[in-house]
Amino acid sequence: MFVKQLLLQVRKDKMKKYILKRVLQLIPILLGLSILTFLLLYISPGDPAQKKLVSMEAMITDELLEQMREEMGLNRPFWQQYADWFVGILHGDFGTCYRDGLPVADKLFRALKNTAILGGTSMLLAMLLAIPFGIYSAVHQNKIIDYLIRFISFVGNSIPSFLLAVLLMYFFCVKLKLFPVVAKKNGLKEMVLPAIALAVPVISRFTRQVRAEVLDQMGRDYVHGLRSRGVKERYILYRNVLRSVLVSIVTLAGLSLGSMMAGSVVIETIFGWQGIGKLVMDSITARDYPVVQGFVLIFGTIYVMVNLITDLSYHFLDPRIKKEN
């Protein structure tokens, strides 16, 4: 039903032009992102050659430094270094790790797959719980169950995810011995607790937002109109109110992706899940900066794309939203 509407719209030329325009607008942002990422290497004192030597745990002598600088091409003009790096990125070459010289891209994308699995499951879990909870809470406003749900979501929002993860690990892995303490492989059992830990802050935010939106919509004139026509409560809630709330659910989902990306760094480190978050933390500890750069670039690009998709979807979800200039 939705998809039909969607496809019909996309076929229109005007729509295609608009999508193209938005995609083109992405380019300067992605470019800026790449420059930012490239510059990250220079924000701390010491040049990249020095950093690489430190990462390799080699002794730092002047000779070695000069050698490394030549090797890394640091004596060339700045913009040329950037251009080379950028072209490399476009070819999928994210450089090599400082530590072991292995290509960064391989490590990153393999780890990304694992994170995607974890994140996807977590997001699904969050949606499946938060939306019904939010609706239920709104429909039964000011009853005990409403207060309970609101209380739990408030608390969930105030607990840092790392604390929750540590506590979960303590109770379920150590005390109850239900799950392995250190994840030996990225399997289903190992995924349970990290997924829960990742999902909780998202569920909390989602539930509160959904509840607020549903309540807001319930007070609108059209709901009075629907009731005055004797429309079934079920129809009012699921066919009308939810339709209006959809826009904000999609927005939230996009934003939650961002917080999940950050959360994955912490959660994966605690539970030992071999995802991109853990990889980044390990790399930071080992001063393996190319990996950090790659991490920023990948996550940034994904986030930008997702935001674009959610923006474009608004046009379908609420045709009244005019395109921004």
Place this chain on the structure above:
Amino acid sequence: MLPVICWMWRDKMSDRLLEVTDLKAGYEDQVIVDGVSFELAENEVLGIVGESGCGKSTLLKALINPKEYGVRIFDGQAVFQGRDLFGLSDRERKELYGKDISMVFQNSSSSFHPIRTYKKQFTETLKSHALWDRESSIKQIMKTLERVNLKDRERILESCPYELSGGMNQRVGIAMAILLNPKLFLADEPTSALDVTVQKQIVEELLELHHKMKNSMILITHNMGVAARMCDRIAVMYEGKIVECEQTQILLKNPVHPYTRELLAAVPRLGRWQKLEESE
């Protein structure tokens, strides 16, 4: 000012469709509707005329669904075809409203979901009253749209409220209200938000519908001219009470209450009244 009870005056079929007795209603602690009583017969149009703040909206909200609008009923009764409107269960309410009692609001498009097509919303109402039939319902809807003089009916059905003009939306709203052939039709300022020319059209169309469908109407308005055109009887409301209630002709010729006189005097161009009387 004593509450005035309207007596039935017609010698036509005189079943009391709606009987409101001593209704006191308002919000929180405030009494807005202060002891209102009136009766409505079948096939009759009653106008409730008054200025803003006199309580006519609250009266309407009390009759539709007090709980929904936060209206408190302090005292009084409202009986529709022998049923107590304030004592209905939720399920009875859902069955009654939309089918036997329906309404049109001042801003019709705001009583519909802004971004769903009218087709979906009409279907949904029919389904809620278990009157949806795959073959005949669309035809029924189209016929109703025709009755309100809407052209381009397919396009309108496939449109959403925000895409149509005020006049069109108002007509669709009326169509929705008459779709299930209600016995009582409540109209709250149905034309006030429209351009003057469109107003006149809608007024005439409503009158025609009333003649055809032989339903009863309560028309709430602050526009004495509209009331004079459409109503069999007019109840003048002031500060929560009905101060005068009389057949339209009699009210216009010999208003008793001073407020009624003020209202009539405030209507410009008295010559128009004479023309209206002649055409009746």
Place this chain on the structure above:
Amino acid sequence: MRKKVKRRFFLFLALAALLVLFAVIAPYFAPNDPYATNPAAMKAAPCAQYPFGTDKLGRCIFSRVLAGARTSIFSAVFLVAVTFLIGTVIGIFCGYYGGIFDSLVMRLADILMALPEMVLAIAVAGMLGGSMWNAMVALGFAGWTTYARLAKSQVLIQKKEAYVSAAQMGGCPDLHIMVFHILPNIIGTLVVNATSKIGSMMMGFAGLSFLGLGVQAPKAEWGSMINEARAFIQLTPWAVLFPGAAIVLTVTIFNLLGDAARDLLDVEGQNE
């Protein structure tokens, strides 16, 4: 209704103010030196001398929690205040003048906002190396953008009002208009927005410290304390629980304040 919302806001404002006050004076109430290690009493359970027990190095957790209060609360409030100031000033200028400056700044903001806040913070803190100030820079790096955007949009709304053009025609200098005419009208919304960010900033800071990218040992900070203690959670659960409870409590109060502030703004907006 409005009175109730107002009262709630001031209640939480008072609580938050108390919390900040507590942050200032708390370390003076510490029974023990937060940095003094005691090999004799390592991983000790809560007792009279050590109300919250000791950590793996024998340091008094109660004292460290109190000391950490200063670090955690101050850094969050300070960070929000600074980013708020910078962001708001930039935003007002962008909104008022528009032009190239506006476009450039908004472009920069777009790029910085292309990354989820914490992701960028982790990367920047990771590159800079762990320290309290680096963590603050990392979090503030992109933090100012939300305030700038909000300030700009508010200024744009105000610019359409009659009083602005009247002031301009009257020869009032631009800066004067911005500070004395426009700012008072928008400051409410802006401050409320900032208030609601304190809680998340606090959690972000604790998170960075937990990862080792923020406050470094042996400095006391709740996030880093939890990190230090998590390996020994079986032996010394109190070393995790007490700092954890402190974080949750503090963030809760600031979140409640943020909520109350937003409700107040909603209600005030309705009355206009």
